[in-house]
Amino acid sequence: MEMRLEVNGTAHRLDLPERTLLVHALRDQLRLTGTHIGCDTSQCGACTVHLDGVAVKSCTMLAVQAEGRRITTIEGLAKDGALHPMQLAFHIHHGLQCGYCTPGMIMAGLDIVRRHPRPDLGTIRAELEGNLCRCTGYHNIIRAIAAGAEAMAAAATGERPGEGQGQ
């Protein structure tokens, strides 16, 4: 069936079987392969994308269900080649090893910040329970998300990172 998807600000018209999952539409048709697949039971979060700014696991919904919504994938975060503060925080805090869970972690991390603008480490640990990483033991991911949140808050208010509260 024919469907329209808006991904990272670009409108696409796709002709796909009705049963196509959003994650497969992104990866196979649009070749946005940064969104990964790590399980078949909606447990790992490697496939996390944003739908109208809210994190969803793209393996849990059909592509057609995303019609008319704004989809953002990991490929849509950097602007003009400059990393998003959350991406940069993962780099600085060594929040990735093999990189496979990383796109999902970054997208989930941004969603945590949306709900808790300056989350403490415990909040991040609790909120991240839908994303699996086998490499890092999570500690540096959690630090990265906290630092990313801080940098985003600082960017929003114009202050320098590290000066704000919630450290």
Next chain:
Amino acid sequence: MNAPPAPPLRKFGTAVPRLEDRRFLMGAGNYVDDQLFPGQTWAAFVRSPHGHAAIRSIDTRAARAAPGVIAVLTGADFASLPPMPCGWMIHSRDGEPMRVGERRVVATQRVRYVGEPVAVVIAESRDAARDAADLVEVDWDELPAVADVAAAAADGAPELHANAPGNLAFDWELGDSAAVEAAMARSAHCVTLTLRNNRLVPNAIEPRAINARWDPVEEKLDIRMTHQNPIGMRMFYAAVYGLAAEHRLRIVSPDVGGGFGSKAHNYPEEVAVAFAAKLVGRPVKWTAERTEAFLTDAHGRDHLSTATLALDPDGRFLALRVDTLAAMGAYLSSTGSLIPTYMYATMLSGQYAIPAIHCRTRAIYTNTAPVDAYRGAGRPEAAYLVERMVGLAARRLAIDEAEIRRRNLIRHFPYRTPVEWVYDSGNYEAGLDQALALADWAGFPARKAEAAARGRLRGIGMSAYVEACGIGPSAILARLGAGAGMWDSAEVRVHPAGTVEVLSGAHSHGQGHATAIAQLVADRFGIPMEQVSVIQGDTDRIQAGTGTYGSRASVGMSATARACDRIIEKAKRIAGHLLAVPAETVDFADGLFASAATNATLSFGELAFAAHAASGFPTDEIEPGLVAQSFFDPPNFTFPSGVHVAEIEIDPETGQTEVVGFAAADDFGVLANPMIVEGQVMGGVAQGLGQALLETCVYDPETAQLMTASFMDYAMPRADSFPELRLGFGCTPSPSNPLGMKGCGEAGAIGAPAAVINAVCHALDIDHIDMPATAERVWEILEARRREQG
């Protein structure tokens, strides 16, 4: 010739962020499943739903007729391929070679574990292949199955292989049994324990995948696969299966999403897909679903052991006897025979001077997925056993856990253990003291009292491990049964403008080689790291290497260092001519060639250009160009060590165990990049804590059905499972390689489990609890005690 630039900062040994991060952060990583070839087709496997069954017949007609189906292949189509080999020959005590149960690439007559492939469908789309796979009808004759290692070893158990009566693959031993006997006879105390090392599923988050095609331009079989050792696989596919000659075979392992050993093996699915691609003349791709990963990735551990530790009146260790049943699964995997033998029994001395050790290992076939290397591979099993024995001895003799260890530590190196290895270096007592300080061991009683006031049971436990990394030297390993050399290689190419390419035979799947190797090379040549690129994982570009497993970075890094040194040697000779001074007087430091005989200097870039311009020096004496290769075969393993301390609290109402503190003091020798090393420790500890408290792979003992075949049933560590760690590092450089490195990848998975279980036993005041110490198990112990106290 310019004024000397400011000396560059040293990079090797510092925590620089990784050079390879950007593509992963941008979603531009390049994993096997991300790639498509023109004319791509997809494979789906038909798998055994039974733990043990004979195949009466297979009806593929409906599948063949399904839309989009290109081919349906069964075992008969793969009959020309030899069986799957096990690469490490073990001989039983009586000299008999191990009994290898035949494993076909695709089963023809009989299946021996749930998930074993019996047919493969090739179709125009992933969905078409899966839909058609469901249409393949197999007529099964179910056979009695056995999944538990003890049950499989017992008399009258269902047998898997006609050539392996009693399901025994081998009955092997190491050490001096008579010496152990004698020591036990004169000992003051003996403590005995039977313990299980629970079966684990590696669960790299990227599932296994392969994409294979015939490349008509290069006339090569061109394979992309999730592997830790693509160069080794090329040899395997050429020499064992004849899929193509080695020079007509390209294997690329691009970005690989974690391995932990599970992607170091030779799997039937990958062979089948590569073979099918040739057969159908189209590119064929297969990516495992998570369920398939649970069913078919080689599992880890699964030992049942009984051990006795003999001590003198002062708590000094006299002898250790170990008797282990090691589950092999349905077949011997690639290195399945190696893990419970030379990677296990050789580590049973731990950090201690134990005069006599004997280990008997019986390798047993079970109707389960094969067992092979998983993070640590034999060494975690050994450390867990030794450290539980020490914990139990401390309890029985009422000696502090730290004190009993201190009394028995090895203090002089090199140290020859009674079980084959010679430990290269270490300072075990310093590690112990560092761990005690990090964990505030002395402050524990106050914390226990405080927890008790909150109604919680608090315990502290310790684990001291030593492990063997940087596997080599090849000659010794060949004597012990290895089927391949264990060196590594690197080629360093200096471009005319002074940038550098390192072709490394190792393979990074998260370990950060692109950064660590660049740090090393940047320092050697006195150039910025950004001028160094590291290439791995493509057999068309790197001809020689052995991949990455068992913390081999020290081997590959040493090859790189040697190749750099060869380049500097040659460059100095060229510099001698260019500076018109004797070559022996040329020094190279911080990127500058200089001689006391002149004020002139040459930068590394200038020298590189001159080497390629080939003027100013006699090319009949010194060849142009600046390229060097090194093969490094280490003279010995490296022996990292560490002491881990776990502090836990138990909620007596629920039995829930919470890790409230974890300290690790590790000695990995020289660290290339402490940030990466810390990351490795954190990841390893999570897997170790996962084994101790969460993870276990359960097969139904009667039907051999896998009960934990998804992330819903198999408890993976999550972000909120464990607290922050306290990490410390000692440094006794390894003499086994020129860099003094030892390796850090397995440490956490080796050290953590026994520390946690010792802590749980301490909190509960019991001799033992098997892993994982789930709430249910702990609660049962507490409940039984409550009933007793009535």
